[in-house]
Amino acid sequence: MLPFPVPTPLVQILLGGVIGLSTSHRVALDPELFLLLFLPPLLFLDGWRIPKDELFKDLPTVVELALGLVILTVVGMGLFIHWMIPAIPLAVAFALAAVVSPTDPIAVSAIAARVPIPKRMMHILEGESLLNDASGLVCLRFAVAAALTGSFSIGAAALNFLWVAIAGLAVGVAVTVAASRAKAWVTKKWGEDTGSQILVSLLIPFGAYLLAEHLHASGILAAVSAGVTMTFTEISRQAMAVTRMRRNSVWDTIQFSLNGIIFVLLGEQLPSILAGAKQTVAVTGHSSLWWLAAYVMAIVVGLATLRFLWVWASLRLTILRNAYKGVGSQSTDWRLIAATSIAGVRGAITLAGVLTLPVAMGDGSPFPARDLAIFLAAGVIIVSLVIASIGLPMLLKGLAMPPEPSKQAEEDNARITTAQAAIQAIERHQHTLAEDHGQADLYVAAGGQVMDIYRERIEGLSERQSDESRLADRLAGEFRLVGVKAERLALAQLLRARRISSETARKITQELDLAEARFRG
Structure with missing residues (x-):
């Protein structure tokens, strides 16, 4: 070498x-x-x-x-x-x-x-x-x-x-x-x-x-x-x-x-x-x-x-x-x-x-x-x-670099804001489905499963999604897409208000793209 x-x-x-x-x-x-x-x-x-x-x-x-x-x-x-x-x-x-x-x-x-x-x-x-x-x-x-x-x-x-x-x-x-x-x-x-x-x-x-x-x-x-x-x-x-x-x-x-x-x-x-x-x-x-x-x-x-x-x-x-x-x-x-x-x-x-x-x-x-x-x-x-x-x-080599401000707090705040927006959107979607189709318990379970993921993100946890029946999985995917859409809107608002940098927005957008592609597939 x-x-x-x-x-x-x-x-x-x-x-x-x-x-x-x-x-x-x-x-x-x-x-x-x-x-x-x-x-x-x-x-x-x-x-x-x-x-x-x-x-x-x-x-x-x-x-x-x-x-x-x-x-x-x-x-x-x-x-x-x-x-x-x-x-x-x-x-x-x-x-x-x-x-x-x-x-x-x-x-x-x-x-x-x-x-x-x-x-x-x-x-x-x-x-x-x-x-x-x-x-x-x-x-x-x-x-x-x-x-x-x-x-x-x-x-x-x-x-x-x-x-x-x-x-x-x-x-x-x-x-x-x-x-x-x-x-x-x-x-x-x-x-x-x-x-x-x-x-x-x-x-x-x-x-x-x-x-x-x-x-x-x-x-x-x-x-x-x-x-x-x-x-x-x-x-x-x-x-x-x-x-x-x-x-x-x-x-x-x-x-x-x-x-x-x-x-x-x-x-x-x-x-x-x-x-x-x-x-x-x-x-x-x-x-x-x-x-x-x-x-x-x-x-x-x-x-x-x-x-x-x-x-x-x-x-x-x-x-x-x-x-x-x-x-x-x-x-x-x-x-x-x-x-x-x-x-x-x-x-x-x-x-x-x-x-x-x-x-x-x-x-x-x-x-x-x-x-x-x-x-x-x-x-x-x-x-x-x-x-x-x-x-x-x-x-x-060995050069003392000038201090660079960390963007970790900015990134964490953006993730918390988008996760909170996703939880609110999923709750609204739960109520809409329950009113239109009944079976409230099914929608509450499926929506709660996805909201738990967002809550764990807010609390700084990392836990894999548990397996459910095919219907519950399909509904979970639907709720996840609703949450991703809400995250995108919240992220765009943060970017327009210049509360986050374009680099942070691009990083989170790529993660949302991967999540959306997974659940649409």
């Missing part, structure tokens, strides 16, 4: 490299098609699943990292790359800096499986990744446009950025709300079909992306905002448990498959990319492979240095703001800042972005230094993954 965790992306890249070396065939990647197929669903799912309460709580820090650090990275690293490798035009250098600015929490999660990363740090990394994917790729769009046209205006770019951002966000929200309302209307009129519900959720990110691009807005931001909006539309329009469970399985498979395909494609393309990159480097007067490795290491060190300085400065400003407000703050161990710096590894979004660089200029000539840019981006991904795999365990 290796002394450090091996992230799945590295294994996938290695597999792709083996495929690339074992055959002369190459996958021809169309940049626009690649962007459309891979980015909208991945960004949509990130926006959908990210814990919203944690994101909003650390929003200032997330915005500082996702916008301020991205702009600093694009400008600073763009100038540095052009100075270091004159063969890369300035606009292309800015484009390369833009694609290496987004971070990838999926790769960090693979490392976190063996290394205990603080939850708040993970939430910040997830929120940063969600927003810097969009900001980095929007900067890439401007850099590529400058490379193709040969001109760039800061004023025009600023106005265009506002339109691209605002319109993209609005399109994502509008598409998700419209699709959700249409689904609710169809479900109310003809019933819910699991397959069609899942299909609609798969089409939403593509619809938002294509509509935004048609309006010359950001399809990337549209996909992100569509995913974020999906969380809130789900609160008021509950799907069936079986729909949610199957949909989650489908999306998990899609996420793993798309990320895996991207990294396998990276490995498969490396041999040809390396050959083209060596020719490009020769223009600068170098031809050795070690120069390529030196360029990659220089970019990785530059990215880590900028990130470390930005995180440190952001932390100092936070401490100063708290001191001005009279709120005491503890100084953070430098190792935690360093861990935050190297945890910002590059991954699927960086690769997807760099592969969208145009193949040719407007006049038909090859896009300058495209192969070199792709190789450098691929090298940054691999090296950052390796450094994080080795460095994070070393930095976090």
Whole structure:
């Protein structure tokens, strides 16, 4: 066993490299098609699943990292790359800096499986990744446009950025709300079909992306905002448990498959990319492979240095703001800042972005230094993954983590509230059945059996349901479904009132889904 965790992306890249070396065939990647197929669903799912309460709580820090650090990275690293490798035009250098600015929490999660990363740090990394994917790729769009046209205006770019951002966000929200309302209307009129519900959720990110691009807005931001909006539309329009469970399985498979395909494609393309990159480097007067490795290491060190300085400065400003407000703050161990710096590894979004660089200029000539840019981006991904795999365990070992508030009390209160709502609903259902059909003793026994389960939950007990006759079991299942429905309504009210976090609500919802699927089956 290796002394450090091996992230799945590295294994996938290695597999792709083996495929690339074992055959002369190459996958021809169309940049626009690649962007459309891979980015909208991945960004949509990130926006959908990210814990919203944690994101909003650390929003200032997330915005500082996702916008301020991205702009600093694009400008600073763009100038540095052009100075270091004159063969890369300035606009292309800015484009390369833009694609290496987004971070990838999926790769960090693979490392976190063996290394205990603080939850708040993970939430910040997830929120940063969600927003810097969009900001980095929007900067890439401007850099590529400058490379193709040969001109760039800061004023025009600023106005265009506002339109691209605002319109993209609005399109994502509008598409998700419209699709959700249409689904609710169809479900109310003809019933819910699991397959069609899942299909609609798969089409939403593509619809938002294509509509935004048609309006010359950001399809990337549209996909992100569509995913974020999906969380809130789900609160008021509950799907069936079986729909949610199957949909989650489908999306998990899609996420793993798309990320895996991207990294396998990276490995498969490396041999040809390396050959083209060596020719490009020769223009600068170098031809050795070690120069390529030196360029990659220089970019990785530059990215880590900028990130470390930005995180440190952001932390100092936070401490100063708290001191001005009279709120005491503890100084953070430098190792935690360093861990935050190297945890910002590059991954699927960086690769997807760099592969969208145009193949040719407007006049038909090859896009300058495209192969070199792709190789450098691929090298940054691999090296950052390796450094994080080795460095994070070393930095976090024995580190005293900042205290994190426990959510156990919040979760317990939510369970008690939903259980009480279920007991009240079952009692009402008992009375209704007794009045309509008589046999009150039978309904009291069956309902009491289920209510005992809820009472035991409230009292902190755990006891298995006893066996009864077939009729009693069927009635018990009916009462259980009534209770689950009441729990859902109570949980939705708690979430709307912001008395619980979205993470707690999602955890309890999954348990209710399993219970409902069991008793409906």
